[in-house]
Amino acid sequence: MTVSADIPGGSPTDSAVAAALSVRGVTKTYGALVANDEVDLDVRPGEILALLGENGAGKSTLVKVLSGLVRADAGEVVVGGETLPPGDPEAARAAGVGVVHQHFMLVPDMTATENVALAQGSRAGRRFDSAGTRARLLELSERHGMPVRPDIPVELLPVGERQRIEILKCLLGDARVLLLDEPSAVLSPVEWERLAVVLEELAAQGLAVVLITHKLGEIAAVADRCTVMRGGKVVSTVRVGDTAPEELARMMVGRDVVLRTERPVVAAGPVVLEAAGLTLAGYRGDRDLGPVDLTVRGGEVLGVAGVEGNGQSELADLLAGVRAPTAGTVLVTAPGGGPGRTGVIAEDRQADGLALPLSVTDNLMMRVIGDEAFSRHGVLRKGRIRRHCSERVERFGVRTSGLETPVESLSGGNQQKIVLARELYGEPDLLVAAQPTRGLDVGAIEFVHAQINAHKTAGGATVLFSAELDEIFALSDRIAVMSGGRVVAVLDADDATRDRVGELMTAVNGAGEEVVA
Numbered sequence: 001m002t003v004s005a006d007i008p009g010g011s012p013t014d015s016a017v018a019a020a021l022s023v024r025g026v027t028k029t030y031g032a033l034v035a036n037d038e039v040d041l042d043v044r045p046g047e048i049l050a051l052l053g054e055n056g057a058g059k060s061t062l063v064k065v066l067s068g069l070v071r072a073d074a075g076e077v078v079v080g081g082e083t084l085p086p087g088d089p090e091a092a093r094a095a096g097v098g099v100v101h102q103h104f105m106l107v108p109d110m111t112a113t114e115n116v117a118l119a120q121g122s123r124a125g126r127r128f129d130s131a132g133t134r135a136r137l138l139e140l141s142e143r144h145g146m147p148v149r150p151d152i153p154v155e156l157l158p159v160g161e162r163q164r165i166e167i168l169k170c171l172l173g174d175a176r177v178l179l180l181d182e183p184s185a186v187l188s189p190v191e192w193e194r195l196a197v198v199l200e201e202l203a204a205q206g207l208a209v210v211l212i213t214h215k216l217g218e219i220a221a222v223a224d225r226c227t228v229m230r231g232g233k234v235v236s237t238v239r240v241g242d243t244a245p246e247e248l249a250r251m252m253v254g255r256d257v258v259l260r261t262e263r264p265v266v267a268a269g270p271v272v273l274e275a276a277g278l279t280l281a282g283y284r285g286d287r288d289l290g291p292v293d294l295t296v297r298g299g300e301v302l303g304v305a306g307v308e309g310n311g312q313s314e315l316a317d318l319l320a321g322v323r324a325p326t327a328g329t330v331l332v333t334a335p336g337g338g339p340g341r342t343g344v345i346a347e348d349r350q351a352d353g354l355a356l357p358l359s360v361t362d363n364l365m366m367r368v369i370g371d372e373a374f375s376r377h378g379v380l381r382k383g384r385i386r387r388h389c390s391e392r393v394e395r396f397g398v399r400t401s402g403l404e405t406p407v408e409s410l411s412g413g414n415q416q417k418i419v420l421a422r423e424l425y426g427e428p429d430l431l432v433a434a435q436p437t438r439g440l441d442v443g444a445i446e447f448v449h450a451q452i453n454a455h456k457t458a459g460g461a462t463v464l465f466s467a468e469l470d471e472i473f474a475l476s477d478r479i480a481v482m483s484g485g486r487v488v489a490v491l492d493a494d495d496a497t498r499d500r501v502g503e504l505m506t507a508v509n510g511a512g513e514e515v516v517a
């Protein structure tokens with residue numbers, strides 16, 4: 001089969017070029033959930049096609065179908081004119097489908113050379129040839145400007161280098177289509193810039209590249225066309241040069257997206273959080289955190305800004321009560337005067353915010369399972385638990401195949417919604433939110449911001465830690481700036497400017513310490 005006409009988003013003159021990869025009617029369900037719903041997609045040799053979609057849209061599922069890791073219920077995948085046998089990773093690789101998965105597939109204690117040789121050697125008729133593989137790996141690494149060390153176990157290498165090994169592994173396997181699943185998620189901005197250059201070069205040499213992302217800026221930077229997915233379906237395929245970012249965002253989310261949140265103004269209530277003399281000895285080598293003094297009232301959001309590594313994570317842990325201070329106190333007071341409750345959005349939701357292998361129900365119940373409402377005389381009240389969890393899932397719009405689904409199979413945005421649904425239950429007096437939108441797409445970010453604003457409007461106090469200055473400015477009433485383990489200033493948001501906050505973040509602090517960048 002040759003796909004040569006009517007490639008969506010293509011101009012009439014492109015139609016003579018056969019697709020390197022074409023997908024027709026791919027459908028994949030998980031229980032009641034339709035992860036891919038009759039997906040069509042084409043990518044031509046020499047182009048970069050962006051596959052854009054929110055968390056949970058079905059992008060990774062499609063990639064797994066294309067690479068043969070997952071067998072679709074229906075549909076076909078055609079590579080270079082040949083229909084691939086479904087659910088056969090070997091055949092996909094042999095046909096020239098190279099994939100860099102969201103979670104890398106390298107063997108951790110093997111070197112780059114061994115990993116690449118393993119992938120080669122597993123192909124029928126090839127011998128395991130380590131010296132030859134090493135030489136070809138280095139040659140390709142040089143040619144494409146992707147430095148890698150061939151002889152070190154990959155688990156000891158930085159994540160950006162492991163990603164380059166994955167790409168080189170595909171190139172050594174003679175990939176003609178290269179699919180990268182959210183490659184920038186693990187990269188610094190500078191590393192992403194370098195990868196973008198490599199992708200453009202590879203496309204210029206005739207490779208078909210599919211860049212999966214939920215970041216609009218990346219698409220504008222490198223992609224020729226963009227296929228947008230939502231809720232498992234392809235919404236549209238457009239030419240990037242002709243499409244405004246707002247339009248892409250609207251197609252991705254399915255409605256107009258509020259790219260800037262309005263900050264509600266709420267009359268400040270009584271003091272909810274009082275932190276006094278908070279100190280943590282040796283938070284970084286011989287450096288101490290603090291002493292930090294902070295006061296936050298009901299109806300108020302205090303944003304904490306700083307360059308990463310200046311004590312924000314540790315301060316968040318102290319306020320959340322997950323770490324004990326060396327000295328000082330954290331007092332949380334309910335409006336009536338008694339001890340208040342704290343909800344926590346953990347910075348690392350996968351390690352600290354959730355128990356990944358456990359179900360949606362288990363994760364939603366872990367803080368309240370002992371409550372009278374849910375268990376009596378040690379017997380779980382299953383009906384109530386089910387109703388509670390259904391209500392939380394519905395209210396927070398969690399996209400899951402069921403309440404018994406392990407949270408590890410949910411997308412990042414849906415995982416974060418589970419955290420919010422649990423931590424905001426029963427209206428805590430204080431919310432400690434650490435990097436609450438890290439790694440989330442625009443729709444999920446908008447949702448998280450709305451929840452924080454709702455908590456504020458209901459009279460709760462919030463301390464928001466964020467590496468995104470935009471987020472700090474969008475939500476905060478006051479802004480505390482951290483540098484070298486101290487709060488060097490607390491500014492009223494109405495008087496604060498980005499320049500001033502940026503200056504304070506990188507300034508040498510009062511104790512005369514250099515600032516950790």
Ligand SMILES: Nc1ncnc2c1ncn2[C@@H]1O[C@H](COP(=O)(O)OP(=O)(O)O)[C@@H](O)[C@H]1O
Nearest residue numbers: 030035055056057058059060061399409410411
């Ligand atoms: N193995 C699985 N079991 C059950 N549901 C799954 C599984 N893999 C993915 N899903 C669900 O399929 C939907 C699409 O997920 P995914 O393809 O990972 O989306 P994306 O990569 O666009 O974020 C999500 O709702 C996700 O929870």
Ligand SMILES: [Mg+2]
Nearest residue numbers: 059060102181
């Ligand atoms: Mg994904």
